[in-house]
Amino acid sequence: MPYVMVQIPKTPAPSPPAPRSVPTSADVARLAGVSRATVSYVLNNTSAVRISEPTRRRVHEAAKELGYVPHAAARSLRAGHSRMVLMPAPSIPVGPLYSRFINELQWALSRLDYTVVQYGTVGLHGDEAARAWAELRPVAVLVPGSGLGPQGVAVLKRSGARAVVTLGPKSVEGAHALLMNHEKVGHCAGAHLYARGRRRIGVVVPEESGLEFFSLPRLEGVRRALRGTDATVTELPLAYEEEAAARLAARWRALGLDAVFAYNDEYAMLLMRALQDQGVAVPEDTAVIGADDLMLGRLLRPRLSTVHIELPSGRDLAELVDRTVHNPAAAPETHKVLGATVVHRDSS
Amino acid sequence: MPYVMVQIPKTPAPSPPAPRSVPTSADVARLAGVSRATVSYVLNNTSAVRISEPTRRRVHEAAKELGYVPHAAARSLRAGHSRMVLMPAPSIPVGPLYSRFINELQWALSRLDYTVVQYGTVGLHGDEAARAWAELRPVAVLVPGSGLGPQGVAVLKRSGARAVVTLGPKSVEGAHALLMNHEKVGHCAGAHLYARGRRRIGVVVPEESGLEFFSLPRLEGVRRALRGTDATVTELPLAYEEEAAARLAARWRALGLDAVFAYNDEYAMLLMRALQDQGVAVPEDTAVIGADDLMLGRLLRPRLSTVHIELPSGRDLAELVDRTVHNPAAAPETHKVLGATVVHRDSS
Numbered sequence: 001m002p003y004v005m006v007q008i009p010k011t012p013a014p015s016p017p018a019p020r021s022v023p024t025s026a027d028v029a030r031l032a033g034v035s036r037a038t039v040s041y042v043l044n045n046t047s048a049v050r051i052s053e054p055t056r057r058r059v060h061e062a063a064k065e066l067g068y069v070p071h072a073a074a075r076s077l078r079a080g081h082s083r084m085v086l087m088p089a090p091s092i093p094v095g096p097l098y099s100r101f102i103n104e105l106q107w108a109l110s111r112l113d114y115t116v117v118q119y120g121t122v123g124l125h126g127d128e129a130a131r132a133w134a135e136l137r138p139v140a141v142l143v144p145g146s147g148l149g150p151q152g153v154a155v156l157k158r159s160g161a162r163a164v165v166t167l168g169p170k171s172v173e174g175a176h177a178l179l180m181n182h183e184k185v186g187h188c189a190g191a192h193l194y195a196r197g198r199r200r201i202g203v204v205v206p207e208e209s210g211l212e213f214f215s216l217p218r219l220e221g222v223r224r225a226l227r228g229t230d231a232t233v234t235e236l237p238l239a240y241e242e243e244a245a246a247r248l249a250a251r252w253r254a255l256g257l258d259a260v261f262a263y264n265d266e267y268a269m270l271l272m273r274a275l276q277d278q279g280v281a282v283p284e285d286t287a288v289i290g291a292d293d294l295m296l297g298r299l300l301r302p303r304l305s306t307v308h309i310e311l312p313s314g315r316d317l318a319e320l321v322d323r324t325v326h327n328p329a330a331a332p333e334t335h336k337v338l339g340a341t342v343v344h345r346d347s348s
Numbered sequence: 349m350p351y352v353m354v355q356i357p358k359t360p361a362p363s364p365p366a367p368r369s370v371p372t373s374a375d376v377a378r379l380a381g382v383s384r385a386t387v388s389y390v391l392n393n394t395s396a397v398r399i400s401e402p403t404r405r406r407v408h409e410a411a412k413e414l415g416y417v418p419h420a421a422a423r424s425l426r427a428g429h430s431r432m433v434l435m436p437a438p439s440i441p442v443g444p445l446y447s448r449f450i451n452e453l454q455w456a457l458s459r460l461d462y463t464v465v466q467y468g469t470v471g472l473h474g475d476e477a478a479r480a481w482a483e484l485r486p487v488a489v490l491v492p493g494s495g496l497g498p499q500g501v502a503v504l505k506r507s508g509a510r511a512v513v514t515l516g517p518k519s520v521e522g523a524h525a526l527l528m529n530h531e532k533v534g535h536c537a538g539a540h541l542y543a544r545g546r547r548r549i550g551v552v553v554p555e556e557s558g559l560e561f562f563s564l565p566r567l568e569g570v571r572r573a574l575r576g577t578d579a580t581v582t583e584l585p586l587a588y589e590e591e592a593a594a595r596l597a598a599r600w601r602a603l604g605l606d607a608v609f610a611y612n613d614e615y616a617m618l619l620m621r622a623l624q625d626q627g628v629a630v631p632e633d634t635a636v637i638g639a640d641d642l643m644l645g646r647l648l649r650p651r652l653s654t655v656h657i658e659l660p661s662g663r664d665l666a667e668l669v670d671r672t673v674h675n676p677a678a679a680p681e682t683h684k685v686l687g688a689t690v691v692h693r694d695s696s
Contacts, residue, residue, distance in 0.1 A: 116468035
């Protein structure tokens, strides 16, 4: 890359001390000619103490002149809690469905005056991650996936988190649980293909790591839907690459499958193209169904059947957070939030 | 949504005081039978002070038993700086390109022992946003887009940020600048279509808000590429919806265009499908080119031409951050980092 033009020193220079110029509330107090307590009252909008308008103005002007910014941690200590809602950032690139969900959640929480902070958790695991999050003293923590255990929940609560919500397959002691069971997605797809008369059913399992959390329950869901029937389930590992799809398509007739649940719409698009290039007719020879109900599925020919997945609404989740922040002692709630319904188009 | 089953109280319950049970370093010191200073030395791995192994073990055990987590802010004060690299989280759903970039950056920074925190900035603007970020005392701030001004940079630096890097069209005083000029993307596409003999060129401008930051420079780039030639440029507002694309395709012949730069691959897929459904032959009647070089473009028929965009490498950006943290007084660097090259396939 052309833009790193400066040599990195072999031995990094020692870290200099924190810059002297960082202004403190004492500096503001000195400039405004008031006490530090007054500065604190004014800048934190404390209503418990009456302070005259001219004094308030003097403090604000001094803070502005010095460029003083209160420290979030100090402020949260005074306020009793922060407004920070922490979520671990996903350690794999996100899909459009999750991206929309996070976005909606950010808007909904910002309307309730919370700030969502997505914390990078690359290389952190389990309770170690919980301790790292706790260091930021969030008022609420939302954890997708299944990494957080009861000890992690306890660490977070002891550090002042009032609401801990998991979004995953199981509930965790001490936390609210939004149960998201991806077996449902596979179950839907499997039952649909069976109802369409298919009996030799392939299930794509992406080889990209980080997706097992979704793909394995989806595979299990297909198995569950077909248990006790005359249908067979064949696991199809597949990397998200044209060449890999072409290789799979080349041995398609030998596999003897008449249907495939392709994990999601993107893998379905990849595999459907490879099958068509091999002369496998969709849906006549092989029915294809994806998941996620992305726009691209409607643009394919044949139009792609899919499983429409309903994630929890950002607004409802924001309200659960706010309720719990105001009443942290309430018993943990458990809600099943993952909706899954088949959208039948032309490919199955 | 079925999962919010509890009525939200009309008047929120008053916030209780911070839970009494939050353990402090004093509690750990008491349980371990050591001084608070010793607790601090042990838990922060200070190498300046020699502390016996049994004492270290006692402190760790006491901390574990009490569930004590050091406060990030307090720790950063002692360490001289935090390891937090703050980035504003995008306020619109992200595309696959940006998602991959963020992911790579997280990995690269975590290898250098930094943690990336994406800060929700919905509803915050300009220097107000900078003040909110400054409250978390990040050691570095990376700002995509064009919202941050020189005052914001100054606020961040006064609060202890050692590295401020903007990723946008212009450099900002006091900050490193990774210049990302999206005009280049449009310029590439325009020059390519012209070279292919096209003269009446449409440019898709998404109607979704938040995309102007990319779409307007891309449009301007096409204009610049064709200035002084006999080609015309027609702006084509388009929402990312099948119906909108069908409406645009229905008046395609009346528009008299022989080529279109469709903003990106996803809009290109949408429009190409609508054109094909209208009997407009691609590329014979109309050449189509997208941008982003997504996999889906290779799966379309005809295979989609595209502009391959090279974002800054996460590793190089991580190294720039680390260098600046160790040498915050170094003069701001400016680097042009957006690469754009045409990938010519069958649609143009």
